[in-house]
Amino acid sequence: MPPKLNKIRPIRRPNLMNKEASEFEPCWDILRSALTDIHNKDASRLSFENLYRASYKIVLKRKGQLLYERVKAFEEDWFRDHVLPVIAELVSNNLISISLLRAPGASAHERRQTGERFLRGIRSAWEDHNTSMNMVADILMYLERTYVSDTKQPSIFAATIGLFRDHILRNRLGGAAGQLDQSFVIFDLVNAVMLDLINMERDGDIIDRNLLRQITSMLEALYETDDELENAKLYLTVFEPRFLAASQDFYRHECEKLLREGNASIWLRHTQRRLREEEDRCSTSLSVLTTDRIAKVVEQELIVAKLNDFLAMDGSGMKSMIDNDRYEDLSILYQLVSRVDKSKNALKAILQSRVRDLGLEIEQTLKNTDFSTPAAGAETEDATEDKSKAQSLSAAAQQTAAAIKWVDDVLRLKDKFDNLSTRCFNQDLVLQSAVTKSFSEFINMFNRSSEYVSLFIDDSLRRGIKGKSDEDVEIVLQKAIVLLRYLADRDLFERYYQKHLGRRLLGNKSEMHIEKELVRRMRAEMGNHFTSKFEGMFKDIELSKDLSNNYRDHVRNLGDVDTKNIDLGIHVLTTNNWPPDVMGRMAVQEDGGRADCIYPPAIKRLQESFFKYYLKDRSGRVLTWVASAGSADIKCVFPKVPGKESGPLSKERRYELNVSTYGMIVLELFNDLADGESLSFTEIQAKTNIPTQDLIRTLGLLSIPPKSRVLAKEPMSKNVKTTDRFAFNAQFVSKTIKIKVAVISSTSKVEDNEERKETERKNDQTRAHVVDAAIVRIMKQRKELTHTQLTTEVIGQLAGRFKPEISMIKKRIEDLLNREYLERIGGETAAYRYLA
Amino acid sequence: MADSKYITLVSRDGFEFVVLREAALVSPTIKGMLRSQFIEARTGRCCFAEIDGVILEKVVDYFHYWYRNRDKEEVPDMEIPVELCLELLMAANYLNLEPATGLRDWT
Secondary structure, three states: OHHHHHOOOOOOOHHHHOOHHHOHHHHHHHHHHHHHHHHOOOOOOOOHHHHHHHHHHHHHOOOHHHHHHHHHHHHHHHHHHHHHHHHHHHOOHHHHHHHOOOOOOOOHHHHHHHHHHHHHHHHHHHHHHHHHHHHHHHHOHHHHHHHHHHHOOOOHHHHHHHHHHHHHHOOEOOHHHHHOOOOOEHHHHHHHHHHHHHHHHHOOOOOOHHHHHHHHHHHHHOEOOOOOOHHHEHHHHHHHHHHHHHHHHHHHHHHHHHHHHOOHHHHHHHHHHHHHHHHHHHHHOOOHHHHHHHHHHHHHHHHHOOHHHHHOOOOOOHHHHHHOOOHHHHHHHHHHHHHHOOOOHHHHHHHHHHHHHHHHHHHHHHHHHHHOHHHHHHHOHHHHHOOOOOHHHHHHHHHHHHHHHHHHHHHHHHHHHHHHHHHOOOOOHHHHHHHHHHHHHHHHHOOOHHHHHHHHHHHHHHHHOOOOOHHHHHHHHHHHHHHHHHOOOHHHHHHHHHHHHHHHHHOOOOOHHHHHHHHHHHHHHHOHHHHHHHHHHHHHHHHHHHHHHHHHHHHHHHOOOOOOOOOOOOOOOOHHHOOHHHHHHHHHHHHOOOOOOOOOHHHHHHHHHHHHHHHHHOOOOOOOOOHHHOEEEEEEEEOOOOOOOOOHHHOOEEEEEEEEHHHHHHHHHHHOOOOOOEEEHHHHHHHHOOOHHHHHHHHHHHHOOHHHOOEEEEOOOOOOOOOOEEEEOOOOOOOOOEEEOOOOOOOOOOOOHHHHHHHHHHHHHHHHHHHHHHHHHHHHHHOEEEHHHHHHHHHHHHOOOOOOOHHHHHHHHHHHHHOOOEEEEOOOOOEEEEOO | OOOOOEEEEEOOOOOEEEEEHHHHOOOHHHHHHHHOOOHHHHHOEEEOOOOOHHHHHHHHHHHHHHHHHOOOOOOOOOOOOHHHHHHHHHHHHHOOOOHHHOHHHHO
């Protein structure tokens, strides 16, 4: 024991030993009378040095133990004679019956008065005792420091302060206890009164908080035993458990009451207030040690216990909070639930189901819009204003509008939940990802989402962007990307986007830098493979622009007389990058053995001239002319109509017509026609070789709408039939010089069911190849795999692009087995081996 | 008086020493005297009935020596006349001066 080495042992000192004062009894007499004085608060005339010296001498005389016991005995006597009677007086029958037996009839006021008087008595006894014992401990400092600590006894202070616990708190109640079944000690009474006061405060009464705080301090200063172990404070061992149990009762009742009231909004605020109150109570009336524990009780009873009941409340539950944007309620709710459940499962579930329901509602609304044409017409101007329009056109336009409405609604919903996330949920990641998942779910449950999203972008870029500020454009771009993230069938989206983008680019309908920016963001989001085609398209357009300009220069230098009137703007498109319905129509014709459409001689010459120019630097390439994708500006002259002397018909009229390439080819035919002659549909088709459907549309546009009726149709009807005849409409008048004949396929529309099936079929074909490739890739690497493993790996590999159906994977595996890329290997479970 | 910056220590043979209160508080005994409601606390005078002036003087020297050097790293030795050693040890024990607070330096 190294410390011993440093201890200075008292040395027997002759001049101390010899004096009569060194005897024990005289010294004790001094101390005993001083103890009495101290208890009587009459110590100010005593000399500390004198008393200290007395105890010092006793210790030097090796009578420390005796002194220790004498002091204890003195204090016990003092308690019995002076303190207990005072307390006993306070423990009246009344107090017992009110506090312990909860006698009926006692008013809160009366209970509080009696209780507080009792606690004050306890407090004052405690304070006296505490002060006295501190003074005694000071006087006996030498005893403490040498004798007591050497003998490992409880310190003199601990021993004497503990008397309060043994003789007061643990004192059985005297005569008054007769009416009790069980035996109670004063401590029970103290607890009961404190808890009663706390409950009164919870009910809104004003109580003496300071008093509670002081009693708490007392309980914190007293321990179960004189060893004074830190976790054996009476406050922690006796009061706190009772306090927590009583609080649990209190809050359980309160929760039931709130449940009966049936208003979640009130419940939230009430719970929030209670939590605050309890925290407050711990710091002002009780001990901060309890803060966390009482919070747990409140959380358990007021939040966890009936959380789902409150959340599900009609009219005030979480559903209604979300629907009515009750931000404050939701904020509180979030804070409360976060306290009790880090994963916030309850909130997550309701948020998710709300997102899904609202999402499905959007789809439902949309369906109604689709089917009840006249009623839903209010949504799309075309339908109401122009009922006379061909039904098919109106329906298509309406569908496009519906697509945009769908996207708008989805975005609005997304905004709503984003807003909730920032305002109420502290941008909680758990909740955000849950909401995102639900969005993704309902969006992908809707089988047209890919097309609608692409269509929305198309619509925004086509007409929305013009005249908009950078910020507005930014918003549109962001929206587009947000939606894109949700889509699972990205390959399908890619297909639609390619189609719509192709039309925009060829039609010169949007601003290149915005298109590029959007694609750049898509690339950042989905990777290179997703955008490579789009980028190829941009490149084609840019190269084509240069090419057209260079060709123009080339022609000017040649001074070619024949083509000087025709200005050629050309788009050279790489087949793979562009949507098949721009490029693919040609393929169909070739398959069908049909020749390219017949161009007028002037155009033919132009084509040849360009082709020659093009091949100068790029020998070996093949150019195919796609008439269905182009347009032409034609200047036409309508001569003065004979016999008309006034009005517009009396003069020669010059108009500029903007028509599709087909339109141009058709109109050229009428240049060679004499006045009054007409051409039949079949004649036109024979001369031009334009596919029937396209020809019907082209002729329709040139002969039906009054604004662009440059051809007269016989008979006059709303539809073009293959039996109709067409003639030059010499009577044609237009208010504007420039006339735009709506170019076919210029606006993007929602596909009808037929088209959609076609698109899906094509998409499935592509998917089949992609799945094939994935299977082969995996098998090449792994050599052997069971069916289940292979399926899982395929789904994993393709997750970024689409979600392949199991049946499709199975079919592709079968196919690969047939083509002998794979073979089956025997065993209990189906498995395959890769054949190199 | 009780809150004065200085206190007075009185020896058995009547010598009085005025000491910086904060310096004297290094002794738990004196600290106890001054914090209770005893006469010493009221008057700021602590009488030591069994310590001689010559010893108390050295004790007071030590109080100030301790006070001056309490925050320092390099502390000069304090001169102790050999003939006072025993009695000083006795006094130090009485005043509850712990080895850690400097008693070790004395021995």
